[in-house]
Amino acid sequence: MNVSKRALLPAFGLKARLEEKDFEQIFQQLYPRIVEVVSRFTESQDEAEEIASDAFWKLWNSPPRNQDNLPGWLYRVATHLGYNALRAKRRRAGYEVAAGRLIFAESGVVDPQRAAEQRDERRRVQAVLLQMPRRDVQILLLRHSGLSYSEIAGAMKINPTSVGTLLARAERKFDHMYREGEQDAS
Amino acid sequence: MHLSESQLKSYLDRQMSQEGEEKAYAHLKHCDRCGSRLEELRARAERTAATLTAAQPPQLALNTHRAFIRLQNRTKESNMKNFTRKPAFAGLLVMAAMLISLAFPPVRAFASDVLALFRVDQVQVVTYDPAYMQQFLSNTENSRGEFEAFFNENIAETRQGTYQLVDTKADAEALASFLPRLPQLDQATLGVEPGSEIVVTIDTTLVNTMMTELGYENYTLSDDFNGKKVNVHVPVSVVYTSGNCSARSDASDPDDQSHLDCVTLIQMRAPQADAPEGLDVARLGEALFQVMGMTQAEAKELSQSIDWSTTLVLPVPVGGDVQYQDVIVDGVQGSYIIEGESSLQTLIWSKNGMLYAINSTQPGLDILALANNLQ
Numbered sequence: 001m002n003v004s005k006r007a008l009l010p011a012f013g014l015k016a017r018l019e020e021k022d023f024e025q026i027f028q029q030l031y032p033r034i035v036e037v038v039s040r041f042t043e044s045q046d047e048a049e050e051i052a053s054d055a056f057w058k059l060w061n062s063p064p065r066n067q068d069n070l071p072g073w074l075y076r077v078a079t080h081l082g083y084n085a086l087r088a089k090r091r092r093a094g095y096e097v098a099a100g101r102l103i104f105a106e107s108g109v110v111d112p113q114r115a116a117e118q119r120d121e122r123r124r125v126q127a128v129l130l131q132m133p134r135r136d137v138q139i140l141l142l143r144h145s146g147l148s149y150s151e152i153a154g155a156m157k158i159n160p161t162s163v164g165t166l167l168a169r170a171e172r173k174f175d176h177m178y179r180e181g182e183q184d185a186s
Numbered sequence: 187m188h189l190s191e192s193q194l195k196s197y198l199d200r201q202m203s204q205e206g207e208e209k210a211y212a213h214l215k216h217c218d219r220c221g222s223r224l225e226e227l228r229a230r231a232e233r234t235a236a237t238l239t240a241a242q243p244p245q246l247a248l249n250t251h252r253a254f255i256r257l258q259n260r261t262k263e264s265n266m267k268n269f270t271r272k273p274a275f276a277g278l279l280v281m282a283a284m285l286i287s288l289a290f291p292p293v294r295a296f297a298s299d300v301l302a303l304f305r306v307d308q309v310q311v312v313t314y315d316p317a318y319m320q321q322f323l324s325n326t327e328n329s330r331g332e333f334e335a336f337f338n339e340n341i342a343e344t345r346q347g348t349y350q351l352v353d354t355k356a357d358a359e360a361l362a363s364f365l366p367r368l369p370q371l372d373q374a375t376l377g378v379e380p381g382s383e384i385v386v387t388i389d390t391t392l393v394n395t396m397m398t399e400l401g402y403e404n405y406t407l408s409d410d411f412n413g414k415k416v417n418v419h420v421p422v423s424v425v426y427t428s429g430n431c432s433a434r435s436d437a438s439d440p441d442d443q444s445h446l447d448c449v450t451l452i453q454m455r456a457p458q459a460d461a462p463e464g465l466d467v468a469r470l471g472e473a474l475f476q477v478m479g480m481t482q483a484e485a486k487e488l489s490q491s492i493d494w495s496t497t498l499v500l501p502v503p504v505g506g507d508v509q510y511q512d513v514i515v516d517g518v519q520g521s522y523i524i525e526g527e528s529s530l531q532t533l534i535w536s537k538n539g540m541l542y543a544i545n546s547t548q549p550g551l552d553i554l555a556l557a558n559n560l561q
Contacts (some may be wrong), residue, residue: 024254031250040238045246053257060257118240125241144238149201164195168227175230178237 018063018070026070027056034078037145041082041126043119051081072154075147079138079155086126128177136170143167189213189220191227198227340387347380349425362422364540366453367560371428379425379452384418388462405473407465414462423454429548449546449556456539467494515557516542522554533557 018026034055039048055078064073129137135156142152152167153160189197189210196202197210214221352358353376359365361378368376390412398406429447468489475485492499513522513533520535529549535542535557546553 027254027257028250031253032248035248039243039245040241042243044243045248048243049248049253053253053260056257057260118244121237122241122243125237140234141238143199144235149196149199161192164192164199164201165190167199168191168195171227171230171234174237175234 018060023060030071030074031056033145034074037075037141038078038082040141041086043122051085052078054081069154072151075142075155079141083134083137086130124178124181128174128181131177132173136173139167140170140174188217194220194224194227198224198231340389340392342385344383345380346382349377349379351375351377358424362424364455366424366426368426369451369556369560371449374426374428377425379423381422382420384420386416386418388412388414388416402473402476405469411462411465416462419458421455421457423452426451447548449548449551450544452543454541456536456541471499513554515554516560
């Protein structure tokens with residue numbers, strides 16, 4: 001039903017929704033990868049799934065005008081949401097306790113000692129991520145979730161030739177800040 | 187010549203072209219300095235990877251199918267709840283109105299195959315208050331399901347080709363068979379969108395259930411129409427854009443401000459439709475206007491004042507920061523809609539058998555002047 005979809009919707013600032021089958025296909029393909037990327041920001045996979053689901057929800061509900069690179073769009077939106085969620089969480093009181101409980105409840109890790117270590121590690125990493133500019137965090141996480149340079153370029157709307165430089169810079173910052181934190185801790 | 191950090195990094199990540207990789211390899215074989223920089227990058231990347239992996243929350247088996255079902259449910263719920271605020275629903279309304287106006291023309295004595303022909307040559311905006319519709323529709327849960335079912339099951343569209351970018355007006359003319367009239371803006375691109383054929387199959391049970399549910403038993407359709415087809419022909423359109431909209435603009439992307447600089451002009455020959463004889467479109471229009479908040483008397487008066495055989499009726503939500511006014515544009519009457527907060531302006535008019543729509547997100551742009559100076 002595309003009278004207005006193709007021809008008139010844009011004239012009203014309305015955007016064409018994806019065909020349902022195309023949407024489902026892209027969901028099937030990308031959901032696990034989006035969850036993986038986003039999980040770096042979260043305490044649990046459930047939380048990562050929620051954020052991933054929000055990104056797909058946006059794709060369905062207010063799709064981008066330009067639909068040439070939907071995977072790129074999804075990665076961009078999902079990392080943005082993930083970063084914002086992490087920020088918001090840091091501001092919320094009582095988070096530490098709640099998050100700790102969540103890990104024991106859901107991780108299946110029997111050893112509480114080990115779970116606590118993992119959680120601390122995650123907090124340290126997330127604290128570092130929060131101190132970095134969002135674009136550095138995006139490039140870092142996208143690359144370390146296995147995206148190619150050209151996929152990253154598409155997701156971040158940057159020139160593929162600058163991915164190497166930006167990524168090296170982001171890794172340098174991360175590594176430096178993380179190691180600095182380790183020294184402070186010890 | 188040493189390798190740059192960018193080159194070393196892409197070499198390390200195996201993201202170079204084969205040729206680039208061979209060159210880098212040849213250089214690295216005899217350059218200790220680049221070799222040690224490479225090692226430094228490698229060590230850092232490995233540390234980073236290890237740290238990030240260790241910090242990932244425990245991975246559980248992912249049930250993508252279940253996640254999809256959940257999302258679907260959420261989509262359904264939200265369609266119900268946020269009916270009037272969602273652009274998609276506004277789109278649905280536009281479509282509904284277009285279908286009613288395009289697809290159900292008054293009777294004309296045509297051949298035995300009971301076809302009536304219709305062609306848009308004017309546009310009329312009918313405003314409505316979204317808050318009212320929200321309230322109205324919240325009382326009619328079931329009909330919304332019917333409404334969706336109608337769009338899902340009874341409408342088939344065939345797009346006749348794909349969108350093509352063209353270089354010149356003459357190229358556009360060759361594809362669209364009319365010479366487009368264009369503004370003169372920077373960074374403009376020109377494209378041709380293929381035409382579409384839309385076939386709507388009338389399901390009287392569905393329509394009548396919907397009408398009854400909405401409280402319009404008097405507006406139901408005779409069973410004679412069941413299974414009859416309505417054909418809508420949407421002609422080829424020429425799409426002119428300026429600014430960043432067609433390239434990499436994305437209003438739903440929080441990073442992206444470039445959509446604030448997007449102007450689109452769409453023009454096409456007037457859409458046409460043919461439909462079974464005997465459908466009383468004025469009556470259906472009357473029902474629609476009541477859904478949009480008019481009293482029965484108002485709805486009847488307006489519906490009867492509209493020449494449904496030639497008028498494209500566009501429902502526009504007004505209220506909040508959306509305003510609408512009639513304007514003289516391009517020498518004819520047109521409709522101007524402005525949405526304050528997003529500085530979204532739309533102008534739509536019909537002239538000499540052509541339908542035009544300009545849409546701009548560029549704050550302060552005088553689209554009326556733009557429309558008056560098409561060449």
